Amino acid sequence: MDRTSPNVRSSSRNSVNAGASNVNEQLRSSPRCDVKHRAGNANTVTFVVNGTHFTINRDCVAAHPETMLGKMVACSPTHDIVKQNDRGDFVLNMDFSADFFRVALDYYKLGYIKHPADISLADLRDLCDFLLIPFNANTIKTYDLRALLHEISNDGARREFESQLEQKIMPCIVQRALKGERECNVVILMDDEEVHWNDKLPPPSGEEQSQILHSTALLTFFKYVENRDVAKRVLTERGFKKVCLGTEGFPTHVDRIRPRWDGKLEASYFYVQRPFIRLSWEKEDARSRHVDFQCIRSRSRSAGSLAAAAAEHPLDDVNAIVNIPVEPEPDVEFPVEQPVVVEPEEAGVSSGEEEEHE
Secondary structure, eight states: OOTTOHHHHHHHHHTTGGGHHHHHHHHHTOSSSOOBSSOOOTTEEEEEETTEEEEEEHHHHHTOTTSHHHHHHHSOGGGOSSOBOTTSOEEEOOSSOHHHHHHHTHHHHHSSEEOOTTSOHHHHHHHHHHTTOOOSTTTEEOSOHHHHHHHHHHHHHHHHHHHHIIIIIHHHHHHHHHTTOSEEEEEEEOTTOOOBOOSSSOOTTOGGGSEEEEOHHHHHHTTSHHHHHHHHHHHHHTTOEEEEEEEEEEEEEEEEEEEOTTSOEEEEEEEEEEEEEEEEOOSOHHHHTOOOOOOOOOOOOSTTOHHHHHHHSOOSSTTOOOOOOOOOOOOOOOOOOOOOOOOHHHHHHHHHHHHHHO
């Protein structure tokens, strides 16, 4: 289950209340750091989540200073991460329910969190990220191992791609930026893969404009669709636009050269399927695609040539009156058709011929 899907998160958070009773029994039956309501002991600390008070042993929380709750307990009163109320309780304003917060207290009691079956593992991951609780195979115990490994793989893919982005991908992008380009297409090949093109007959699809990166590790990384999704999110978060990742054919060497019908030579290349990264860092891409229709100055002396008139008679004074010479249009005479007059004799002959015909 992908934890980045908002629909999955909203639906899984609604199922938290259904499994709240089971989680309460698990927490209250623990032999260590028992959760109580409003115990006024100096060795305990109280957290208030959505109006519900949780009291837990202070030493259990202080044993994990890397978490948010551990930092609250370890900080001095003058540098509290979360301000305490009049009774010394830590008030947490969080989107998670109080019953959902009970699940996270397992980490301070047992050293790991038991994943209830009624709660989505993606939502449990969000809770761990909010409370700075480590999310790995040692801290999360669940029956759904596939979902757990999926979340762990997402974390590993993010760290791996961020490292490759700084070490290998960014130098290729900088080479295009030094030439004034504002977009780049990076093709990833294997370490031992060579490219041999004909200088006089390059590939016809413009592959020579692409940046070639030799990295078998990255090629294996982009073999999985989930890794490509993680890489796209990382690039989008870094500010890149028009991010596109996929697999397409790339020419590596000339297959054969043959003449065309017009006598010119044509080279056919051998293509291999390799992953690519296409992105842009153009800030005003909408203006670059805009076509500016400028007024072209005309050399005509007609009345419609405003550009020529303005150039020959500049208006230094706004109130000045400039007389622009206008050539008179020539008079055009159209021929008038004359009416045809029919003589009466011809008319009589024609009528007599009609009678004889009848």
